[in-house]
Amino acid sequence: MSIGHRTWAIAEGWLPPRAGGQGRALESHEAACVLNAGDRDAHLDIEVFFVDREPAGPYRVTVPARRTLHLRYDDLESPEPVPRGVAFSSVLRSDVPVVIQHTRLDARDEAMTLMTTMAHPVVGEGA
Amino acid sequence: MSIGHRTWAIAEGWLPPRAGGQGRALESHEAACVLNAGDRDAHLDIEVFFVDREPAGPYRVTVPARRTLHLRYDDLESPEPVPRGVAFSSVLRSDVPVVIQHTRLDARDEAMTLMTTMAHPVVGEGA
Amino acid sequence: MSIGHRTWAIAEGWLPPRAGGQGRALESHEAACVLNAGDRDAHLDIEVFFVDREPAGPYRVTVPARRTLHLRYDDLESPEPVPRGVAFSSVLRSDVPVVIQHTRLDARDEAMTLMTTMAHPVVGEGA
Amino acid sequence: MSIGHRTWAIAEGWLPPRAGGQGRALESHEAACVLNAGDRDAHLDIEVFFVDREPAGPYRVTVPARRTLHLRYDDLESPEPVPRGVAFSSVLRSDVPVVIQHTRLDARDEAMTLMTTMAHPVVGEGA
Numbered sequence: 407m408s409i410g411h412r413t414w415a416i417a418e419g420w421l422p423p424r425a426g427g428q429g430r431a432l433e434s435h436e437a438a439c440v441l442n443a444g445d446r447d448a449h450l451d452i453e454v455f456f457v458d459r460e461p462a463g464p465y466r467v468t469v470p471a472r473r474t475l476h477l478r479y480d481d482l483e484s485p486e487p488v489p490r491g492v493a494f495s496s497v498l499r500s501d502v503p504v505v506i507q508h509t510r511l512d513a514r515d516e517a518m519t520l521m522t523t524m525a526h527p528v529v530g531e532g533a
Numbered sequence: 534m535s536i537g538h539r540t541w542a543i544a545e546g547w548l549p550p551r552a553g554g555q556g557r558a559l560e561s562h563e564a565a566c567v568l569n570a571g572d573r574d575a576h577l578d579i580e581v582f583f584v585d586r587e588p589a590g591p592y593r594v595t596v597p598a599r600r601t602l603h604l605r606y607d608d609l610e611s612p613e614p615v616p617r618g619v620a621f622s623s624v625l626r627s628d629v630p631v632v633i634q635h636t637r638l639d640a641r642d643e644a645m646t647l648m649t650t651m652a653h654p655v656v657g658e659g660a
Numbered sequence: 661m662s663i664g665h666r667t668w669a670i671a672e673g674w675l676p677p678r679a680g681g682q683g684r685a686l687e688s689h690e691a692a693c694v695l696n697a698g699d700r701d702a703h704l705d706i707e708v709f710f711v712d713r714e715p716a717g718p719y720r721v722t723v724p725a726r727r728t729l730h731l732r733y734d735d736l737e738s739p740e741p742v743p744r745g746v747a748f749s750s751v752l753r754s755d756v757p758v759v760i761q762h763t764r765l766d767a768r769d770e771a772m773t774l775m776t777t778m779a780h781p782v783v784g785e786g787a
Numbered sequence: 788m789s790i791g792h793r794t795w796a797i798a799e800g801w802l803p804p805r806a807g808g809q810g811r812a813l814e815s816h817e818a819a820c821v822l823n824a825g826d827r828d829a830h831l832d833i834e835v836f837f838v839d840r841e842p843a844g845p846y847r848v849t850v851p852a853r854r855t856l857h858l859r860y861d862d863l864e865s866p867e868p869v870p871r872g873v874a875f876s877s878v879l880r881s882d883v884p885v886v887i888q889h890t891r892l893d894a895r896d897e898a899m900t901l902m903t904t905m906a907h908p909v910v911g912e913g914a
Contacts, residue, residue, distance in 0.1 A: 409542055409624060409655050415790055417820040417855065417888035418903055439544040441582055441622035455822055455855045474544065474582045474622035495822035495855035495886070497790060505622070505653050507544035512901060519773065520639060520648040521901040522545055526886050526908070527653070528790050536669055536751060536782050566671040568709055568749035601671065601709045601749035632749070632780050634671035646900065647766060647775040649672055654780070663796055663878060663909050693798040695836055695876035728798065728836045728876035759876070759907050761798035774893060774902040776799055781907070 409443040410505040413528035419454070419494035421480055422514050434513045436479045438498060438525065441505040442469040448500045454479075454488055455495040462486055469504065498525070536570040537632035540655035546581070546621035548607055549641050561640045563606045565625060565652065568632040569596040575627045581606075581615055582622040589613055596631065625652070663697040664759040667782035673708070673748035675734055676768050688767045690733045692752060692779065695759040696723040702754045708733075708742055709749040716740055723758065752779070790824040791886035794909035800835070800875035802861055803895050815894045817860045819879060819906065822886040823850040829881045835860075835869055836876040843867055850885065879906070 422434050442448040448471075451464035465482045469475045479488045479496075488494065498506055506525040511518060549561050569575040575598075578591035592609045596602045606615045606623075615621065625633055633652040638645060676688050696702040702725075705718035719736045723729045733742045733750075742748065752760055760779040765772060803815050823829040829852075832845035846863045850856045860869045860877075869875065879887055887906040892899060 409540070410653070413790070415822055415824065415886040417822040417886045417905075418857075418890050419820075419855075439546075439620070439622065441542055441544040441624075443542065443580075443582060443622075443624050453824075455824060455853060457855060457857070461853055472582060472588055474546075474584055474620060476545075476584070476620040493820070493855060493857040495820065495824075497822075497824055505542040505544045507650065507653075508903075509545050509648070510901065510903070512899070518639070519646045519898070519900045520637065521775075521890070521903040522635070522637070522648040523650045523777065523888065523904045524544075524653050526791065526888075526905050536667070537780065566673075566747070566749065568669055568671040568751075570669065570707075570709060570749075570751055599709060599715055601673075601711055601747060603672075603711070603747040632669040632671045634777065634780075636672050636775070645766070646773045647764065648902075649762070649764070649775040650777045650904065651671075651780050663794070664907065693800075693874070693876065695796055695798040695878075697796065697834075697836060697876075697878055726836060726842055728800075728838060728874060730799075730838070730874040759796040759798045761904065761907075763799050763902070772893070773900045774891065776889070776891070776902040777904045778798075778907050 408503045410503040411527035411529065412500050412503055414498045414506040414525040415528060416508045416525045417495045418508065419479065419496055421488060421490040422512065423491040433511065435511050437509045438477045439507045439509060440469050440475045440477055442471060442473055444502055445471050446502050447471050448502045448504050451499045453497045457493055462488065535630045537630040538654035538656065539627050539630055541625045541633040541652040542655060543635045543652045544622045545635065546606065546623055548615060548617040549639065550618040560638065562638050564636045565604045566634045566636060567596050567602045567604060569598060569600055571629050572598050573629050574598050575629045575631050577625055577627045580624045584620055589615065662757045664757040665781035665783065666754050666757055668752045668760040668779040669782060670762045670779045671749045672762065673733065673750055675742060675744040676766065677745040687765065689765050691763045692731045693761045693763060694723050694729045694731060696725060696727055698756050699725050700756050701725050702756045702758050704752055704754045707751045711747055789884045791884040792908035792910065793881050793884055795879045795887040795906040796909060797889045797906045798876045799889065800860065800877055802869060802871040803893065804872045814892065816892050818890050819858045820888045820890060821850050821856045821858055823852060823854055825883055826852050827883050828852050829883045829885050832880045834878045838874055843869065
């Protein structure tokens with residue numbers, strides 16, 4: 407069973423500035439939820455695009471066969487952390503089909519807020 | 534009239550830990566809204582994927598002809614309840630075309646928050 | 661210029677119970693935003709599906725050429741108002757291509773919350 | 788590497804009335820996040836559609852090669868500012884493929900709320 411696409415794009419991206427304290431604010435996150443419903447491990451290369459500098463990456467992530475991964479952008483460390491407080495976009499490429507959904511939880515405020523959308527599947531040559 | 538697709542994927546999924554009290558918090562839910570606009574009943578098999586264990590399911594649900602169902606993941610009981618407080622994804626397969634939308638209402642906080650997206654329709658062989 | 665599709669489906673739908681008072685709560689709404697970017701008026705037929713009764717409609721709405729309409733489901737009156745406090749889905753058919761986006765503003769709470777998604781475009785025969 | 792489509796539509800659009808004071812409310816925004824993952828600059832023409840008047844635009848924006856732009860509708864100035872407090876839709880045309888995501892942050896309230904969705908990619912002739 408092979409479900410999804412090998413290349414996905416997410417045009418939105420933003421990590422809140424690091425909170426100095428602890429508690430709710432620390433729970434904010436920007437995530438790409440990756441479903442690998444197939445029988446082979448998925449190896450992803452993630453490239454992050456910015457407003458005024460060259461892209462960062464590739465970040466490498468593995469999602470085992472028949473597993474899901476809720477990938478947080480603030481967990482990406484190598485080759486460099488994703489900078490905070492700046493707008494970014496990302497392109498995620500996998501060697502097997504996956505399904506990717508973008509979700510942000512913003513808990514900077516007293517009350518948290520959520521947003522989500524399917525990422526954009528890239529179809530055709532080069533995808 | 535046959536509208537939609539037979540296979541849909543939702544990469545995001547999360548049920549809040551069971552609240553001990555009563556009131557607003559109990560209203561939180563993770564839902565797959567299924568529209569069957571056609572003239573034949575839709576029989577769905579739902580498979581739930583996790584980070585670190587084998588998938589659960591299939592859960593079986595029927596959506597009658599010309600009806601909608603707002604399926605809550607916390608209502609799924611057999612073959613096992615969907616665990617709380619862990620990330621999951623799901624693949625929903627129907628024997629007739631349907632349209633599926635993913636919605637979360639999180640009311641753990643003082644103020645509730647909503648998010649929604651169309652599920653990802655799977656097209657092509659095997660779908 | 662003809663942009664979009666002629667048939668769209670929205671699987672989510674819900675109108676809050678009528679508030680007795682006035683103020684913020686009254687501003688809650690469930691909307692289908694319809695863009696007609698073309699040079700001919702768009703005539704839409706809307707069918708609303710429920711959990712346990714036959715569909716309602718068709719509701720008829722016109723979106724003039726090169727105009728947008730933010731259609732609120734609580735403004736639909738004929739052949740019958742859309743019931744409150746129950747889940748529904750909708751299928752929207754137009755005689756010319758349009759683009760449709762689903763948005764809910766829920767202001768029942770102290771703080772409002774928003775959700776949005778593109779509706780699902782129906783492609784192929786019968787669409 | 789060429790990712791995305793050249794024409795995208797966003798059916799929702801709304802700018803809050805200008806706040807008289809300062810602080811959180813001023814941070815509300817309606818944005819189109821544009822990812823240009825390719826090696827050529829993207830030149831966009833944006834047309835804004837209204838309920839009861841002719842469309843405005845074209846607004847012209849450039850997104851350099853391998854960059855992202857989080858375009859705020861309240862930053863559009865020429866040929867005219869986008870009016871506040873009225874519903875609008877937009878069509879964005881680029882000379883090279885891009886990926887576009889629509890996001891609203893509403894911070895009029897005590898607590899902010901977020902919504903997002905991929906814009907609708909227009910495929911086929913004329914796109």
